[in-house]
Amino acid sequence: MDDTVSADAATHVLGIDSGGSGVRVGVAPADIPGGSAAKPLTWSSATPAGIGDRGIDAAALLARVLPAARELLREAGVRRLGAVCVGAAGMATLGDDLRARLPDALADAFGVRRLALAADAVTAYAGALGQRPGAVVAAGTGLIALGAVPEDRTARRGGTDGVYGTEAAGEGGGVAAGGGAGIGWAADRTTDGPTADRLTGGRTTGDRPTTDRPTGGQTTDRLPGGWRRADGWGHLLGDCGGGAWIGRAGLEAAMRAHDGRDGGSKPLLARLEAVFGPAAELPGKLYPRPDRPAVLASFAPEVGRCAAEDPVAERILRDAARHIAEAAEAVCPRLESSEVALTGGLFRMGAPLLTPVREELAARLPGTRVTEAAGDPLDGALCVAAALATDELRLPRDPGLLTVV
Secondary structure: OOOOOOOOHHHEEEEEEEEOOEEEEEEEEEEOOOOEEOOOEEEEEOOOOOEEOOEEOHHHHHHHHHHHHHHHHHHHOOOOOOEEEEEEOOHHHHOHHHHHHHHHHHHHHHOOOOEEEEEHHHHHHHHHHOOOOEEEEEEOOOEEEEEEEOOOEEEEEOOOOOOOEHHHHOOOOOOOOOOOOOOOEHHHHOOOOOOOOOEEOOEEOOOOOOOEOOOOOOEEEEEOOEEEEEEOOOOOOOOOOOHHHHHHHHHHHHHHHHHOOOOOOHHHHHHHHHHHOOHHHHHHHHOOOOOHHHHHHOOHHHHHHHOOOOHHHHHHHHHHHHHHHHHHHHHOEOOOOOEEEEEOHHHHHOHHHHHHHHHHHHHHOOOOEEEEOOOOHHHHHHHHHHHHHOOOOOOOOEOOOEEEO
């Protein structure tokens, strides 16, 4: 797309967040110095985007978001836009129709010539940390961790403290799209067991080295930028520590108590029967449901409520915290300025989960600041759009995660 926009057009941006819980649209002014967005006007719908033969149905999505965006622009007193960011769950695998139709449709509707298409994990990252280096764990029904080093970032790397792995010297594994070579990641401290590889359009890019090379003293480098992902593989293969994982573990403990087996929890059995009815009838209610992960996740708050008095529930949350911290450790870049942010509805459980999560993170990532997410995925879409409009976008491009057209 032609990226020429007028100064007037660049004063406001549009963000679209399409996820499993619905669709949201926001319009905000672009903050020119910081490349971020503030004070959005928003519209939302609880109905998720439809899925067709080509993945996410672009025509159906446009039919909903274009009228909403026009109304928000009218309220803001803006006629044109500087940039748009669309963040969508399944962008990498279900985004073909969006990539084919959105650029022309948005250009025709608003005269916009700068468009970013992002996976929802990227907009969650941008909403939580903006364009700062670090890791974001997004936990709701499922769980995914995403780490990033923004492009053209000056950072300190250490000689003997293991800030960089051998990739810093150009050895070993493949390079992620958008330039992942030369990045040290926290999980590279050990060779025990696999961690998540960098992504290139959802595909891994080869083996990565796992040993550190002392360089003797401190130097300053320009970092090429890159992404790394851990988990997010769904409730059957992963999402360890997420809402469905916690809920399933709690329901298993309840069923064990029902049967009289070891590892059972009578408090969780009581909560199961209060929520779902007789325990023996739960399989017949659960297994036919197409939304089984959401049903399992709906029991996670009950585990949290029981944790203070029930050692089984407490152990489930401690195990969940360990999985969450493992995911964060796997993706967190080893930079002095790195942060870890926690975002998503699961963390609204509060202290029963957050306390062990913070303890695990402190043990695995000592010295790394753990922070509350600054915003949500819609805020992240607006952040990306504002940075794009002002030529300040430093988040790494990647075919499966973030493309600019």
